[in-house]
Amino acid sequence: MRAYTVETLRELGYRVLEAHDGPAALRLLERQEGPIDLLFTDVVMPEMTGSELAAEARKAQPGLRVLYTSGYTRNAIVHGGRLDPGVEVIVKPFTFEALAQKVRDQLDAGRTKCVLIVEGEPAVRILAAEVLRGLGLRAEEAATGSEALNKVRAAQGSYDAVILEDVLTDISGEDLRAELRALHAQLPLVVTVREQAAGLRERLRDDRCTVVIPRPYSGAELQEALQKLSIECDIPPKGLS
Structure with a gap:
């Protein structure tokens, strides 16, 4: 799934950093000179959950936009019946077109009405x-x-x-x-x-x-x-x- 996603995003023209779990992703983020435009993460992962990863990543970059993916319930990222600001979800399995649209929507959010x-x-x-x-x-x-x-x-x-x-x-x-x-x-x-x-x-x-x-x-x-x-x-x- 990670390989498919990376290939899709690169085909769409995005620069992509990939990590196999949350701690590895945080180490990647620490080494980046500039801000990351979007964090795309699974909800359920070893070591730490997607929401835990997002919380840690936002300590370094408070305005970071997050796109979750999951084949399970959204309870892990929904609070009081609402998603956190700047957060969206795409359900697995997803198509090339669905991922392209979700990523574009997240990157445009706040810029396009x-x-x-x-x-x-x-x-x-x-x-x-x-x-x-x-x-x-x-x-x-x-x-x-x-x-x-x-x-x-x-x-x-x-x-x-x-x-x-x-x-x-x-x-x-x-x-x-x-x-x-x-x-x-x-x-x-x-x-x-x-x-x-x-x-x-x-x-x-x-x-x-x-x-x-x-x-x-x-x-x-x-x-x-x-x-x-x-x-x-x-x-x-x-x-x-």
Whole structure:
């Protein structure tokens, strides 16, 4: 697995240091003149666990980003139902494409703004994600309200905006919006509605961090909504200011 991972990352153009366990990894880190961009570690290892390795590595480099891999439960790295800041997980076995995307997302995190798309229709999700990437934003997707809430809770405020539809299979758009607003009072929201957009817009007129747009919407309408939020919510998405 280590050989496959190293080969994959080098093929993607990354400079890679490899170690067979935690103590060896720490010795490697001590010998480096510059900072390491990303620590990729197994959760379960001999000598010390992945979380113990990450804790020791962050003593020398506090802002170090960590990508864990595991075929087991995430309990060893989840605290209070949330991942630590700067931490992500990829489940084994993983593909070349999945590893490439996870590593890129971790390296871009904090530099590229991220928008969560909550949408039950796969085609609409794909279209919205393409629009966002065209605007220089990262896109993550959720097909249900419960999946969206789990992602938002785990992200600990790292989403810069959420695009959500008004009708989902497990929760109404209105209830999801209320849940998201309870979690983050100023989280920018774009609510897409099938009918009576004007009425909902009127009801939410005092919420400056929510914009309502009718469905179907165009890429230009989505961009305009995000630009409005970046002004009125004082949280400028990169690429839209």
